[in-house]
Amino acid sequence: MPIEHLEEYYANVIDSVGDGVIVLDIQGLVTLLNPAAEEMVGISLRQARKAHFSDLFKGEEILLDMVHKTAQTGMTISDHENIILKKVGRLIPVSATTSPLMKADGDRIGTILILRDLTNIRELEDAVRQADRLSSLGALAAGLAHEIKNPLGGIKGAAQLLEMELPDNPELRDYTRVMLKEVQRVNRIVEDLLALASPRKLELSKVNLHKVLGDILLLQKRAVDGRRITFIQQFDPSIPPILADESLLTQLFLNLIKNAVEAVGDGGQVKVKSRILSDYSMMPKGEGRSRLVAIDVCDDGPGIDKEELDHLFTPFYTTKSKGTGLGLAICQKIIAEHRGMIRVDSEPGKGTAFTVMLPLI
Numbered sequence: 001m002p003i004e005h006l007e008e009y010y011a012n013v014i015d016s017v018g019d020g021v022i023v024l025d026i027q028g029l030v031t032l033l034n035p036a037a038e039e040m041v042g043i044s045l046r047q048a049r050k051a052h053f054s055d056l057f058k059g060e061e062i063l064l065d066m067v068h069k070t071a072q073t074g075m076t077i078s079d080h081e082n083i084i085l086k087k088v089g090r091l092i093p094v095s096a097t098t099s100p101l102m103k104a105d106g107d108r109i110g111t112i113l114i115l116r117d118l119t120n121i122r123e124l125e126d127a128v129r130q131a132d133r134l135s136s137l138g139a140l141a142a143g144l145a146h147e148i149k150n151p152l153g154g155i156k157g158a159a160q161l162l163e164m165e166l167p168d169n170p171e172l173r174d175y176t177r178v179m180l181k182e183v184q185r186v187n188r189i190v191e192d193l194l195a196l197a198s199p200r201k202l203e204l205s206k207v208n209l210h211k212v213l214g215d216i217l218l219l220q221k222r223a224v225d226g227r228r229i230t231f232i233q234q235f236d237p238s239i240p241p242i243l244a245d246e247s248l249l250t251q252l253f254l255n256l257i258k259n260a261v262e263a264v265g266d267g268g269q270v271k272v273k274s275r276i277l278s279d280y281s282m283m284p285k286g287e288g289r290s291r292l293v294a295i296d297v298c299d300d301g302p303g304i305d306k307e308e309l310d311h312l313f314t315p316f317y318t319t320k321s322k323g324t325g326l327g328l329a330i331c332q333k334i335i336a337e338h339r340g341m342i343r344v345d346s347e348p349g350k351g352t353a354f355t356v357m358l359p360l361i
Contacts, residue, residue: 020094020115023101026108028053028071040085040092040115060085063096063113070098070111085115093118148190156183189326202337206241207249209295213272216254220261220270228267235274239293242358244338252334255327256297256354263301263352271298277357292340293360298353304346312344 014021020037024030029052033045041056048056057063066077080095094115101110163176217231260270273296304312313332335342338358346352 020113020117022048022053022113022115024053024067024071024111024113026071026110028067028111030056031110037115040094040117066096066098067111067113070100074100074108076100080118093122148186152183152187152190156180156187159183202245202248204243204245207244207246208241209239209249209274209293210235212246212250213253213274213295216250216257217272220257224261227265229261229264230269232269232271233273234271236276239274239276239360242293242360244358248334248337252331252356253295253297255331256356259327260297260299260301260352260354263299265301269300272296273298276360291360292357295356295358296353297356298351300351303348303350304344304352305348309344309346313342 014032014034017034018036020040021032021034022030022037022041023032029050030048031050033041033043033048038044043056053067054064060083062079062083066079069075070077076097076099078095078097083094083096085092085094095118096116097114099112099114100108101112103109159176159179163173163180166172166176213233213235217233221231257270257272264270275294275296277292277294313328332342335356335358340356340358342357343355344352345355
């Protein structure tokens with residue numbers, strides 16, 4: 001292969017690597033920045049070429065120290081936990097490795113910095129930790145729920161008998177009706193607890209996501225008739241049916257869409273969008289690589305404070321006056337049963353977006 005073709009070949013290889021590659025000469029000047037690195041650090045190769053690394057990465061002390069030590073000692077240094085880039089207007093957790101760039105005769109002629117975006121990995125780790133917490137809470141909830149149901153049945157039966165035996169006294173009958181109503185409310189909470197702790201076995205079939213979402217949106221439009229709420233649906237027609245439990249997915253998306261409707265109140269916009277994610281993939285043990293389908297449920301309501309976001313999926317945590325705090329915990333459980341993930345993006349005053357990611361198989 002001619003030398004010019006060989007150089008083009010190696011340049012294409014580096015440009016195709018998904019990790020960020022930054023090459024520095026012996027003076028610490030940037031000589032190469034591949035597209036992945038450009039995206040991560042928010043700087044183009046044209047801007048970075050011949051600029052000093054320490055000028056481009058001011059404030060990134062860990063990276064500066066790693067590059068300096070490798071340039072001085074020739075050692076390869078890695079950090080997979082402590083680096084968060086702040087170059088593109090958002091925080092990006094990365095792992096970094098600095099290695100010496102050597103000539104064939106062993107002379108050092110520069111430094112290579114490899115950056116790997118850990119955003120997806122961190123989100124997967126968070127999902128696993130949350131699932132572990134829910135599993136522990138679920139075991140406790142199951143025991144409590146079974147213990148509550150028996151005396152609850154006795155209370156309900158006694159209240160019904162009392163209502164039958166009472167004289168024709170409207171005031172006393174109102175008391176028994178309140179008792180029965182509150183018993184029913186407690187029973188509903190207990191049923192939700194049992195659903196969280198011991199979900200039924202999935203009844204898998206090929207599910208048309210767009211039909212499920214379309215039916216829910218149709219019902220919600222009728223339910224909010226008279227309120228100034230705009231519903232927008234943007235569905236990717238190329239998404240095929242997925243293997244899932246249709247009734248559980250209906251429960252999941254009904255909960256999320258109803259939450260969005262409640263968030264916008266008497267006027268606002270609720271948007272439901274489907275898309276295929278190209279930057280996520282899941283590899284279950286023993287199976288081939290699969291992509292994910294994402295369903296976004298967005299509203300332009302008041303948004304959620306960061307303190308609330310941290311507790312959003314915690315059982316019994318709620319900001320609603322009549323909520324039980326189990327709805328989103330059950331949603332997360334349904335998603336976990338389908339080997340998916342859920343993400344929330346929200347800012348006060350800028351609305352909220354829930355993104356459900358499910359395997360596209």
